[in-house]
Amino acid sequence: MRAAVDAYRTMVEKDLVPESAATDNGVNFLSFTNGKIGQQSIGAFSIGSLVNDHPEINFGVTLIPGIEGGASSFAGGDNIVVTAGTPKLSAVQEFIEFAYSPEGQKILAQNGSIPTRLDIADQTLEGLDPRLQVAVDAIDVAKTPYTLLFNDLINSANSPWATFTNAAIFGDDVDGAFATAQDDMQAIIDNAAP
Amino acid sequence: MTIAAVAPVAGATRRRSKAHQWKGLLYIAPAMVLVLVFFVLPVLFTVWMSFHNWPLMGQPKWIGLRNYSRMLSDTRFLSAIGFTAFYTVIVTVAIFALAFPLALFVERERRGVGVYRSIFFLPVVVGLATASLLWTWLANVDSGLFSPALRALGLTEHSINLLATFEGAFTTIVVMVVWKIVGFTMILLLTGLQAIPSDLTEAARIDGAGRWQRFRHLTLPLMRRTLALALILSITGSVLAFDQFYIMTSGGPQNSMISVVYYIFNQSFVSFHLGYGAALSIVLLIALVALSVAQLWLLRVEDER
Numbered sequence: 001m002r003a004a005v006d007a008y009r010t011m012v013e014k015d016l017v018p019e020s021a022a023t024d025n026g027v028n029f030l031s032f033t034n035g036k037i038g039q040q041s042i043g044a045f046s047i048g049s050l051v052n053d054h055p056e057i058n059f060g061v062t063l064i065p066g067i068e069g070g071a072s073s074f075a076g077g078d079n080i081v082v083t084a085g086t087p088k089l090s091a092v093q094e095f096i097e098f099a100y101s102p103e104g105q106k107i108l109a110q111n112g113s114i115p116t117r118l119d120i121a122d123q124t125l126e127g128l129d130p131r132l133q134v135a136v137d138a139i140d141v142a143k144t145p146y147t148l149l150f151n152d153l154i155n156s157a158n159s160p161w162a163t164f165t166n167a168a169i170f171g172d173d174v175d176g177a178f179a180t181a182q183d184d185m186q187a188i189i190d191n192a193a194p
Numbered sequence: 195m196t197i198a199a200v201a202p203v204a205g206a207t208r209r210r211s212k213a214h215q216w217k218g219l220l221y222i223a224p225a226m227v228l229v230l231v232f233f234v235l236p237v238l239f240t241v242w243m244s245f246h247n248w249p250l251m252g253q254p255k256w257i258g259l260r261n262y263s264r265m266l267s268d269t270r271f272l273s274a275i276g277f278t279a280f281y282t283v284i285v286t287v288a289i290f291a292l293a294f295p296l297a298l299f300v301e302r303e304r305r306g307v308g309v310y311r312s313i314f315f316l317p318v319v320v321g322l323a324t325a326s327l328l329w330t331w332l333a334n335v336d337s338g339l340f341s342p343a344l345r346a347l348g349l350t351e352h353s354i355n356l357l358a359t360f361e362g363a364f365t366t367i368v369v370m371v372v373w374k375i376v377g378f379t380m381i382l383l384l385t386g387l388q389a390i391p392s393d394l395t396e397a398a399r400i401d402g403a404g405r406w407q408r409f410r411h412l413t414l415p416l417m418r419r420t421l422a423l424a425l426i427l428s429i430t431g432s433v434l435a436f437d438q439f440y441i442m443t444s445g446g447p448q449n450s451m452i453s454v455v456y457y458i459f460n461q462s463f464v465s466f467h468l469g470y471g472a473a474l475s476i477v478l479l480i481a482l483v484a485l486s487v488a489q490l491w492l493l494r495v496e497d498e499r
Contacts, residue, residue, distance in 0.1 A: 152464070171448065
């Protein structure tokens, strides 16, 4: 991780990153679409958005390259949640089964979602944009961080993770950024409601 | 009641005064209902919530004072207090430093004084969120005004992202807030200035008091009430600051601009610790009341001592 941070810092030092990146809070999540950006690390869901909504954009997709070769990715994030005590459990079950059926997977993929069932991915992607295949390859190498505090730790705009990435890449104190993120994350976990 | 007690007249008078009192109560009833429904009851409910572990979904659980004891060791809350205090001091000083000269300037009857008053007051009628959005654009490194202008003038080598450092972002926000608020404080101070009888000023002038002496020993003491009002409004507004940080920097860079209200918002509506957010709100309410009482006491008028 240290090496990855250093790689990003080098990119900033060499002026390869726009000045606006330091305050990018994700409002223009898919800044690719205005055609003014060369490269963006972003979730695979955007392949579908680009294919379906921006057919005019010519783009390629690859996994995030590692420092010493190889590739990395992470998977997960969107969950189907069923509230306790719902009277419609059988309908929910039926919907989930449909969503994971070959037919359901196909419909999702056609509308820009990436396939979640690897065993039938070939069948799902048949006849669709070949770039979606990269998302399937990503699942092979992807890691899935798992926590019930995902929003507090990672996703929210003021999370230790969001703060860390900014501090580590644009700040002056990389070691401090690591230490602070570690402490803040631990504090949130410790304070979590039992 | 007082009237009935001091007037030892029985019968008609007492009945009439009682009816009179009921009528009075009737008149203020709508206001009382509004205050009750939209302030008293929500505050009581917030107090009730603050004693619970209250998630957004699921069952609230009574945990007594644990939300309150947690605050004492909550470093993020403590740093939010520190930042809010810092911001309040800087903004209040900046607003008064600018509003007082402006008020003195527009107080005197001169040509076009109405135009000046309108210009200084104009930003006040813009919403704070709107103003924040406007300034976010002005401060945008690529498509805004400040950075490209500085670059075009040759003052900086390449565009500088004002909002990327604490100093740049904080300065931008303070300038925006002063621009937005100073007209309001100016109007408040202006009413105070105009309430000073001109014969007093004239008498002081005849007695040979200089401009500064008149300001220091006549204007300032006579403006105590106005100053107290302006100060309380300014400090309360600054302590409750949220919009500008949320909109302009999302609390950044690196969470350096999380105000107390921002932290309450995050705890309540991002992390869904509604009970803890409620406890924090109650503490903030108490702190604000204490701050206001302290200011009123400091600026109390002589004859009330």
